[in-house]
Amino acid sequence: MPERAQSAQEPLHRDEDAEGEALRARVQQAQRRRQGARGLQVRRQLGQPDQELRARPVAHQGSAHRRRDRQHHGGARRSARRIHAGEPEAGPMSDQEENHLIAERRAKLARIRERGVAFPNDFRRTALAGELIAAHGERAAEALDADPVRVKVAGRLRVKRVMGKASFAKIEDPSGQIQIFLQREALGDAYEDFKGWDVGDILGAEGVLFRTRTGELSVRAERIVMLVKSLRPLPDKWHGIADTELRYRQRYVDLIMNEDSRRVFALRSRIVRYVRSFLDARGFLEVETPMLHPIPGGAAARPFRTHHNALDVDMYLRIAPELYLKRLTVGGFERVYEINRNFRNEGVSTKHNPEFTMLELYQAYADYRDLMTLVEDLVHGLADTLLGGRTVRYQGAEYDFSGSFARLTIEQIILAHNPGLDPARLREVAYLRGVCDALGIGYGAGDGAGKLQIEIFEKTGEHKLLQPTFAYAYPTEVSPLSRRNDRDPFITDRFEFFVGGREIANGFSELNDAEDQAQRFRDQVARKEAGDEEAMYYDADYVRALEYGMPPTAGLGVGIDRLVMLLTDSPSIRDVLLFPHMRPEA
């Protein structure tokens, strides 16, 4: 189907592939621009016990809460004062009225109101700017004049240059910008109105395409309409919005100003869509499981707590969907996945947001090695489809995603990065404690060899796993939901996938021995009673489900935000979340 004919009628539903082509080119351009940007080491928060996510000391949490509480009280007092003063809640805030720029625009809006409908919704555009440029941008001026193309375009005013009786403007819509040429002669009184309009207003223009003397494709306006008066001035047109805090708090301004930012979120959407189509094609069923859990499970993390009033029971926002998804495999849904939010009541950083998006999938009659292959296929497909190649540039580094990825055991990685260690003593607690002491790693009295190994791995090896790598054979001690290895009970059939020293995915053959699972829950409860706030609860119904028999199954968790960071060359998780968590404004 001729894509332009279609898009002229449905301007908002454009052809995916054409968009993808352009997107890919621009992403590559952006990546080149960012070459040399500072690299970062990022730690990961995913799935099973991630030792980096140890709870901070209670004292820290307490003081943080106290600080927030004080602030809340302050805020409550302020807003109470406003209400008691009798100001309507919809009324302008005082700082707005004190700003003469906003006052000026309010006065303009008031004049528009006096003259009729101030916010009309009957202007219908017939074309998008970018499509007009694509379709007519190369045509000669004479050809355009000989065969006039009449268009109606609409968008936000981004550039305004008034030169007496003629003016140039640029409006922007989701596809790009197009120039409008306005003349007093053609527009009459409307031209005088236009001279008072502001950058940021949303307007419509109808006219004929032509080429200016400098050759720029433009619309010669025969009619212009103010559609929305913008009351707040946009940031500096040249420098844009540089304040990162403002970019996150007022994402709408960021999206108006920064094409790069729009591109990241468009690409995020395409990544998620690709993941869905990839799994759908393999016979996976997408499901939705509860976000409100009576018992938080499936990961080692501190949960958010809430309360169900009618039932008068405490509930938790989920920290992982794992145990519910595995109940479904018991029920016979042998391939299921869910892409949804998890919540963890922990710190906020460039790598952590309290709510984040995770893909979890479960595949019966498969093991962790099948999932490593699945990850390779998925990542290959994402790179090929969305980046146009298997070289991923991230913060100045290049990662090679072609072929299959390295597979190394945890012990191999430890030995590779700690050449002095004795391979024969890697499972001796006393020996490992000595290693930890030498490396400045703290440990608890109850930490076994597995826990100590992981601490050493995370301190010395993890951040060096730059090229795509599967680290596997995780100790059983730190993998309470993973299936024990048949030949070596010290380890489980579990892997994590790293790129750039960051954990992207975590997968394992599932523990489907109900009695083993019950014992591991009991161990977790013991740890919790000993003060480990991240230790898991005993989930009796989950054990009961396993007692009915869960088929041999493998499961995988993929941190979508981290995957998007990698594929969009974004240094902070806040760059890939439309509305990242922020402290309340002061």
Added chain:
RNA sequence: GGGCCGUUAGCUCAGCUGGUAGAGCAGUUGACUCUUAAUCAAUUGGUCGUAGGUUCGAUCCCUACACGGCCCA
């Protein structure tokens, strides 16, 4: 939790050794019928993050706090 840095006009930023603040853009007024960060002339706009302290005097020095950034845990 710790360290370092930042917070000045709507935006981007200057502001020296402490003497009550400036530029560009935006806005306003005027000129201008092919501009490209349009140009030219004039001009409005500030509780210098908040609260204390030192000082005759604080944007500047000190303390605490708030928010943000980077690094470390």
